[in-house]
Structure formats: structure tokens, C-alpha cells
Amino acid sequence: MGKRYQGIISQWKDEQGFGFITPEDGGERIFVHIRAFAAKRRPADNEPVSYELGQDDRGRPQALRVLPQGQRADGDTDYLGFILFFALVLIALAWLGVTSWWPPAWYLGLSLAAYLAYALDKQAARQDQWRTKESTLHLLALFGGWPGALVAQHRLRHKSRKTSFRVVFWLTVALNLLALAWLLSAPGARMLQSLPLLNG
Template sequence: MLRYIPGTDDRGRLQALRVEFLVEVTEPAHFRWTLATWGALIFVALFLMALLATVFVGKLPFYIPLVSILLSSILFTEYQHDKKAAQASRWRTAENRLHLLSLLGGWPGALVAQQGLRHKSRKTAFLVPFWITVILNIAALGIFSNVFSALQSPARVSGYEHFRSSH
């Protein structure tokens, strides 16, 4: 936003005088490599390795880690967009949207964004529902893996069983 005083130049044309920016122009959101960021990255890497191992032993379909990575990328971008909007006093991303994407599997990207961008990382009213979505997502993956493995036909061999039988 600008504030100015209308005036005229020496030829009588309209011009803006004493123009001021009302909103401080800020730098875009920068990713910071802190101890908390590294902790989040390690936690996410361990989660993804566990997810891949679960796929490898045949308890989850192969597309689950892909969906998690896709949603994580989308959610990281949403956090980055929201941080920039907050800095520029623009329209923000609804917290319910962030929580929904987290619940659906994008929480690894959200966790890395929270720590690396230092955004939505302190407000308890946001963090409690966020961690609930993480727990619910992991619980849903556990239930889904049990149902998925129970529904598989005995003829279908997991990646691990295939690996063992070939050696």
C-alpha cells in the first residue's frame, strides 16, 4: 500500500507527491539450516525409510510413499507461500487446509517447513492439532498396512520374500 499527496507538476499534470510505503517490504522466506531443521529432516528420513521398508515387505502398496512425497512437497510450498503472505500482510492460507493436507500425508513436508522456514513452529494452538494429524496419519497407515497385507492373495509375494527366495 502507498500513501501520497496528490499534486501537479510544473505543466499542470497530476502527480503523486511524498509517496510512502505503508507495508514494510520484506525479504522472501529463506530456509534456515538449524539444529531443529536437521532434527526434522532426520525424523522425516527415518519415517520415509520405514514407509519404504513396509512397501518392500509387501504390507503397503508402492504408491503410498509417492503420495506422501507429493503431498509433502505441496504442503512445504503452502507453508512457504503462507510465510511470504504473512510477511507482506497478504491473504493467508487457512490453517484447516494445512491440517487437512498434513492428515492426508503431507506432514513430513510441513515439519521440515516449520523448522526450516521458522513458520508455524511456536504457536501451541496450531502445533497441537498438527501433531494430532501426524499421529492420526501414522495410525491410519498402520491400520491400512494390516488390511492391505490381509487382503493380498497368498500367491502374491512381497519384495522381501522374492529377494529371499532368489538367494
């Protein structure tokens, strides 16, 4: 979860669905769109809020995940708990000898690659440079990089709002977990035993 800042909605244009937040510690006003408000409600002028600071595709600062001051932002704990549970299960299976240590190592390596791909794509979007294909990001997730991709979506605020992308992303997660479950089954284990590189 990103660092949260405090501020006051200093101008809100309800018909246009956007406005500005004046930070409590001073500085220039921060643009905020109605989509940034976590709660399904209409903001108002002079309302104290907390927010995360992000950037749009052109690198301009904007407020994200805006909440009334005093309300906790717990949304990120769900995905972190999911990733932690998955990692602990993999480590426990390897520790107990149910499988080798290649699955944890595989997921770690692919997750780092996926996070880097998201970071480079976000930087390219800001600088109007060549972008990473969405199909490439999905393939990284499908082959095991989805934990790193999920962290990147939340930490970097990249590809986290496009509905079509997230639908395909979660489909790749489901397919990957199904494939992993099969590989850990008796038929899958027999196949893995025929691959000496994974059992060396």
C-alpha cells in the first residue's frame, strides 16, 4: 500500500466529475477525478480527505484512492494476504518434500520479471515511448509471474483500472493455479520426474 497524504478538497466541479486537493503540508493543488474516490459518494468542497499520490499517463500528479480522513485504506491487505498465503503453501510443500524447491524459485523469478515489465511499461507510458504489449504481461502472469504482476498493479498503480485487462489477468491466474495443481498431482509428478533438470 502506498504512502497516504492528507489534504482538503479545495475545488470540486461536480458536473465535470473532477476537482483539486490542497495538501495539508502545502504545495501545489493535486488533480483528483471522481474515479479516485473509493467510496460510492459525491465529494464536496472543504472536505478533509486522505489520498495516495500518483501520476497520469503523461506524468502529471494526481490523487488516487481518496478516502475521508480517518477512514482506513485496507484494500491492499487482501492481495498481500493472498500472495503471502500462496508463498507459504509453496514453501511448506517444498519443505515437507511434497515437491522440490523449483516451484518457489520459479514463481519468484517470474514475479521479479513481471514486476520489472510493469515498471518499464509505466515509465514508457509517461514518456510516450514504445509500450510493452498487454499479451506479454499476460503471458508472464500465466507462466507464474502473477504475484509480481499483482504487486506491480497495486504499488505502481499500473493496469489496475482497465476492466478488460484485469478480467484476462485473473483468468491467467486461475489457469496458472490449475496447472500448478495438476503438476503437483500424481500424473503431474510423474511427468516432472522425467525432467532431470527440475529434480537435480
